[in-house]
Amino acid sequence: MAKTLGPVRRKFSPWNDPTAKPLIEFRNVVKRFGDFTAVDDVSLGIYEREFFALLGPSGCGKTTLMRMLAGFEHPSEGEIRLAGASLAGKQPYERPVNMMFQSYALFPHMSVEKNIAFGLVMDKMPKGEIETRVQEMLKLVKLEKFAKRKPHQLSGGQRQRVALARSLAKRPKVLLLDEPLGALDKKLREETQFELMDLQQELGMTFLIVTHDQEEAMTVADRIAVMDHGKLIQVAGPSEIYEQPNSRYVADFIGDINIVEGRVTAIDGGLIRMEAAAPRVSIVMEDDAATSVGATAWMAVRPEKVRISHDAPIETGVNAVHGEVWDIGYIGDTSVYHVKLDDGGTFRAAVANVSRTVERPIGWDDRVWLTWSKTAGVVLTA
Numbered sequence: 001m002a003k004t005l006g007p008v009r010r011k012f013s014p015w016n017d018p019t020a021k022p023l024i025e026f027r028n029v030v031k032r033f034g035d036f037t038a039v040d041d042v043s044l045g046i047y048e049r050e051f052f053a054l055l056g057p058s059g060c061g062k063t064t065l066m067r068m069l070a071g072f073e074h075p076s077e078g079e080i081r082l083a084g085a086s087l088a089g090k091q092p093y094e095r096p097v098n099m100m101f102q103s104y105a106l107f108p109h110m111s112v113e114k115n116i117a118f119g120l121v122m123d124k125m126p127k128g129e130i131e132t133r134v135q136e137m138l139k140l141v142k143l144e145k146f147a148k149r150k151p152h153q154l155s156g157g158q159r160q161r162v163a164l165a166r167s168l169a170k171r172p173k174v175l176l177l178d179e180p181l182g183a184l185d186k187k188l189r190e191e192t193q194f195e196l197m198d199l200q201q202e203l204g205m206t207f208l209i210v211t212h213d214q215e216e217a218m219t220v221a222d223r224i225a226v227m228d229h230g231k232l233i234q235v236a237g238p239s240e241i242y243e244q245p246n247s248r249y250v251a252d253f254i255g256d257i258n259i260v261e262g263r264v265t266a267i268d269g270g271l272i273r274m275e276a277a278a279p280r281v282s283i284v285m286e287d288d289a290a291t292s293v294g295a296t297a298w299m300a301v302r303p304e305k306v307r308i309s310h311d312a313p314i315e316t317g318v319n320a321v322h323g324e325v326w327d328i329g330y331i332g333d334t335s336v337y338h339v340k341l342d343d344g345g346t347f348r349a350a351v352a353n354v355s356r357t358v359e360r361p362i363g364w365d366d367r368v369w370l371t372w373s374k375t376a377g378v379v380l381t382a
Helices: 006-011 062-070 112-122 127-140 156-169 186-203 214-220 238-243 248-253
Strands: 024-033 036-046 051-055 077-082 097-100 174-178 206-211 223-228 231-236 258-268 271-277 280-286 296-301 307-309 319-330 334-341 346-352 367-372 378-380
Touching: 024 062, 036 062, 036 077, 036 231, 051 062, 051 214, 062 077, 062 097, 062 174, 062 206, 062 223, 097 156, 112 127, 112 156, 127 156, 156 186, 186 214, 206 214, 214 238, 223 238, 223 248, 231 238, 231 248, 248 258, 248 296, 248 378, 258 280, 271 296, 280 319, 307 346, 319 346, 334 367
Parallel strands: 051 206, 051 223, 097 174, 174 206
Antiparallel strands: 024 036, 024 077, 223 231, 258 271, 258 296, 271 280, 296 378, 307 367, 319 334, 319 367, 334 346
16 A cells, blocks of 8 residues: 555645745745736745645736746846755756646657657757656656557546656756646546645655646645735645635635624624624624724635524524525535525525435525634634
8 A cells, every 4th residue: 555645744844944944935026027017026935845836816926936937037126046046047948947838738749758758858868768767757647558649649637647747757856837737627637636746745846836726726735825916915834824814815715705894893812803784793703813993804704614504593602694595506515505694795604415315404595594603714904
């Protein structure tokens, strides 16, 4: 049986070690295209053996940041360093990085093995070493039986593996992945995400992936940098990004969430009380957010942390709102209820479908109560 990677992933956190030095450093990097600032004063460290994700919507600057590391673009200001050395003035082929493009960019007239060998041939590696390395790569991505085929004779997933093997063949210090799974269907994409994780751990390499797919970033990455308008908004591990977003932007961008605006009316012993206008409700949250009485703040809670019931809550100390089921989304493993609240706005609750029942205990137009605990969400101040 293959050795589990769990202990490796659980213990890996060099960013928490003040003595650890990043492998990749972006120092106050700015990139302008005319009057447009694509990357705005980004400082970031990525560590050796880390699987790091740059996440954000189209146009946020994530691909530009990766292209500057690869050498296809150059910073307007700031510096990029790799293994302690500046990359300024170095051409892409002089950098110990390799990039796997979203389009895969395979040579249609070459076989799988010749596609994989291409970079090694360009580097004038001895023929015997090339053959050995290609066989290693074919075995690594489980394509030994397809070595003589052309790209058009392969499935989308197989072409993706060829592109990955070609990128790894030169054994770069860093592998750059630009939306690498975007062309795959959902099921294959999910399977390939776990294969990428296992491969990265097996090779002991540093992977940097650019993606707009939140689930993909949350699945594969040790840490995620959420970007918007060229800036880093939050850099943290997947669980912290999801459970402790630092702003409404991150909370709203990552997954589904309910956000309610209110005014802070009391702060006492780690409890923050807010009064919201829509819905008209008093909310109590256990949070250490830096806010003050009278300030505007936002309560954010994930739908899966919201309970839905026909009955009014009998326990004390819970937050509760009342409304009518407006819509229901059945997603197989989960049902998502959109509830139109009596005091304005819409709230969402997600319920795991743990039984095979077809009849819903709660249906359209039902009057329901939604409740959540003091520790279920977070208080946001920005």
